[in-house]
């Protein structure tokens with residue numbers, strides 16, 4: 001079993017208590033900022049600081065291809081994965097806009113794209129964007145016929161994610177948003193969700209990039225075949241990632257674990273990032289309090305994963321994009337939660353009368 005290079009510690013209870021006490025001294029009725037207070041207090045526990053910060057932040061977009069696309073499970077062709085990597089580097093994708101909106105950097109990782117990234121086409125000069133070439137293999141195998149990858153490859157992908165998480169923590173990032181790109185990855189995510197939660201496949205399958213009702217039925221059949229062919233062990237999350245997962249999904253699992261081990265908060269995005277997060281929680285349950293859920297995706301399996309993760313999404317905007325788009329949109333909420341603890345005046349400082357009871 002893949003072992004964490006560094007253990008994940010519990011949140012700092014003293015910082016949590018101190019942040020809670022400070023919140024009650026700020027010029028507002030106690031508790032009146034609701035969930036924003038809870039977010040700030042949890043950030044304090046993660047960072048071991050009464051006054052936490054959610055800046056700087058980065059979104060890490062892991063990209064990988066899926067052999068199962070040859071079964072016709074996506075409304076788009078695999079080539080879109082590499083094309084979108086170029087778009088991310090040029091700054092023109094939704095994630096670039098939403099990361100800029102949040103003041104966050106974008107780190108794009110080729111962990112398993114089917115093609116080599118044409119580096120001559122990567123546009124230079126987009127400050128804050130970085131491309132990591134960390135390819136474990138050229139796309140996964142078709143899981144309807146064979147394991148998506150070997151256990152060794154799954155462990156390599158976990159280690160790539162771990163390395164990046166550790167490096168970003170050293171660079172000083174306080175919050176990491178999970179992003180992904182990989183045509184076919186809602187198929188892998190649904191397989192992971194079904195195996196790890198025990199829910200029947202049709203309950204966790206959705207339209208992805210836009211399948212018809214008939215397309216969704218076919219996708220369910222393919223996933224059922226993949227699970228029957230590979231028999232992933234639900235008690236062994238690395239086996240599940242290897243047999244029916246994806247390189248970018250396993251990479252995000254390793255990244256999530258590394259962030260928590262280095263006391264960096266993680267904002268989980270939609271269905272695919274949540275499939276990576278549930279694998280992380282099954283590998284090491286202590287990761288859970290380091291996670292924040294941004295939104296509830298349209299993908300029907302996302303609600304099931306959020307319940308399994310015991311996370312409350314911040315918003316439901318009928319989003320179904322991925323890339324880290326929802327997680328990036330949630331970053332200003334975390335930034336607001338931290339800044340309130342830092343910048344609001346206390347009753348004593350502002351000369352405002354305290355509550356009477």
Ligand SMILES: Cc1cc2ncn([C@H]3O[C@H](COP(=O)(O)O)[C@@H](O)[C@H]3O)c2cc1C
Pocket residue numbers: 073074075076080084180181182183184185186187207208209210321322323
């Ligand atoms: C242009 C384009 C940009 C995207 N950005 C994210 N996804 C999203 O769609 C894919 C998953 O859906 P499925 O399993 O149906 O293929 C992933 O790449 C996900 O990140 C995109 C999809 C497309 C087509």
Ligand SMILES: O=C(O)c1cccnc1
Pocket residue numbers: 186208209269270271272273297298299302319320321322323
């Ligand atoms: O929820 C997601 O992350 C999602 C849903 C559909 C397609 N791509 C991503």
